[in-house]
Amino acid sequence: MNSSNKMNNVLLVLLSASVLVTIGTIFYHFVDTSYETETAIRATADESKIFEGVYVRDETVLTYSGTGTVSYQVPDGGKVAVGDVIAEIYPDEASIEQKQQIAALQDKLDVLERISNTGTLAEAQPADLSRQISQYYKEIVQNRDRSDISAMASAEQKFVEAYSTYQIVVSQGEVSFSQQISDLRTQIQSLESAQTQFVGTVTSENSSYFVSYTDGLESSLTAEKLSDITPEQIRKITQEEKNSDDTKTAKNNGVIGKSIAQYGWYMVGIIDNKEQKYKVGDTVTLKLLTSSATASATVQELRSTDEDGEVMVVLYCDTMTSDFVQNRTENVEMILGEYEGIKVPRDAIRFKDVEETVVDEETGEETTQVVNSRGVYVQDGEKIEFRRLDVVYEGKDYVLSDMNAGDGYLMLYDSVIVEGIDANGN
Template sequence: MAETDKRRAFTTRIIWIVIGVFFLIMVISQMMIYFGTSVKTEVATLYMATESIGFKGVYVRDEKLVSYNANGIISYTHSDGSKVGKNAVIAQVYKNRSDIAVRQRISELESQRDVLTDAQALVGTDTSQLESFSNQITEKHSELLEDIYVKNYALASDLKSDILNLQSKREIVKGSISSYDTKLAEIDSEIARLRSQIATEPYDISIPETGYFISRVDGFEERLNTTTVFDLTEKDIEEIITAEEIQENPHGVIGKLVSDYTWYMAAVLDTIKLGTVFEGAQVTLRIGSSNQNVRADIVKLKRLDDGRSIAVFKCDMFLADFIDTRVTQAKLLLEDYSGIMIPNSALRMSDEDGSIGVYVQDGIVASFRKVRQILSREEYTLVEDTSEEKGYLSLYDNIIVEGRDLHEGKIIG
């Protein structure tokens, strides 16, 4: 009987302990719900940032208008930005559009003939080049797809011709085709037939010197050059930037010739943002939306009374993509920074010493971590990586970016 009472008492004690633990858990849970706060966190990761000044710049080059004296329809023989030699034919003037279409077809056939003639020269050679041809075709095909994707159709057309050339050579070396004689005869016959359809031979327009040809003009060619760029005022620069684009070349002007690959860029910049940048310094510019970086020299830096400065940059790097551009978006890259990027909404002031920092999630509580700022922007602040310092923010900490009434040791849900 006594033994039974002992067992009953032990069982009762266990039950009360379980009930007590359960009650304690319930109390803690309710306290966490009552005192805790739902928060949103972001992991602290390393970030690279570049301090820069964005601006609109005016390209200035030594440019000469190219004139012609003929009536008819113009067909250009070179794409914009092409380097042309002395006395090179840059365009032809036709009496009608049908002659242009026929001439273009003849040009296509002549290109095909050149490809097949080049391939036929390999008749009888060994097959050691087959693998090389196949690899080149695969490589060119990948480049072709990439150019089509980015809508660079001019390069895509050239690559298409390259692929045809390689395929023709591979077929000859492989022995699949013994000769292109029949095809070449057909092409010659078609060229002769088309030439007979041209009413009048075109009038050739040539240039007297070497340079980079551009078919479009904007009206500033005779006003802007590598000498007058140093005399431009802020009003001059703003006028050029806001000028309406000329839709057609003036009568008698077929384009312009850029004599050298050296170019200048004039711009009006915020003096305060320039900081310690000085005349004579070599800087990095990021041109247009292509994010192409170039090195340039600041050859003029004139500070104005209204808090702005006129800057003139000089660069010797040829930029084919911008050869026909007068005004472009650009950035002056000042300095590269590395650190932890924090949303400004996460920055807090310590209740203890007033230092700036953030709260991080440390288990189930909020804990304050100090930060050292590198630079601040409208939406974020870049701070140093202080992983090795006690009490400071570390990489991979869970930064609380959203939360109410945060304080050291607060329980967060």
């Protein structure tokens, strides 16, 4: 009996010790081997540089030898053909104001005649007009917030047209603009009878873009003189631009603006290229930060400067739109490539020797070799596994790994261990 009690006591002690060990093991896993993880998600990145670019292009200063006041017929950045009238010259400012007043009244008359047209009213539906009114109102607000005055004025005119048409349609003829139309015609006829005619014109000699300012650099920043342009000259131009509210010179000596040739142009700027990611011949995308306009360009030259790793990049582009003629300098993003992959924090990256099978291309023979691979540890339930990375982009504090690298590589939505594991996976 005593022997039996002793045996029971021994078994009880062993059982208690086993329970304590199990509890300790569980506690250890919860406390000492807990991991901080992040879900592997898809991300995109650009390989790009932002710099102050300076335009180098063929520009012709336009002048008028007579006297008088200039009335522009083409907006800044407007495209003109050979023989198009760029500007009319009037005797004085009052003559131009009179012309502008006639034009404003004519715009109002055109709107009222258009919305009062029988054909327009016959096709107009209240529901459609109501939707248009709401849409144009939103556009007015959006363009106001973007400070886009031209787009806001256009949306405002469309809003007035839709709202006025809606008034006529829902009133079933009770609302009419006949009297306003008659009054506007009378005012226009009266002003036209007293209108002073222009005394001269300036026309375009070639197909080009027009801007109404000059900056004094038209003869020095040309394609012909591109090889003479120095990094110091570019730094001076961009610094003067930053220090000045307006680098556009006042019109004098008969200068009324300039025309910019439609064909290819250059942009130069100073960039950091220590890692030599940009090379001559690369195709890049230029994105203007002011308007988000884009164009494809080619890296023509990378000239060394007096700063280590810094170069003067020379870009060539043959795409010309009004966005690219508004200024002499631009804040521009030069995009070399756009990448997509699985985002991995650099803190999570580890290295491990991994066996891989290599196939000889000539014989087809398979051999196994050990490769020190870059990767991450992931948590799959209670298992910890090493997954390799196929890096497609290197960021400052992260990398992007190919989303379709295959077996043994990191996959979307894996739980990547970012803290709590050492280089050996412990």
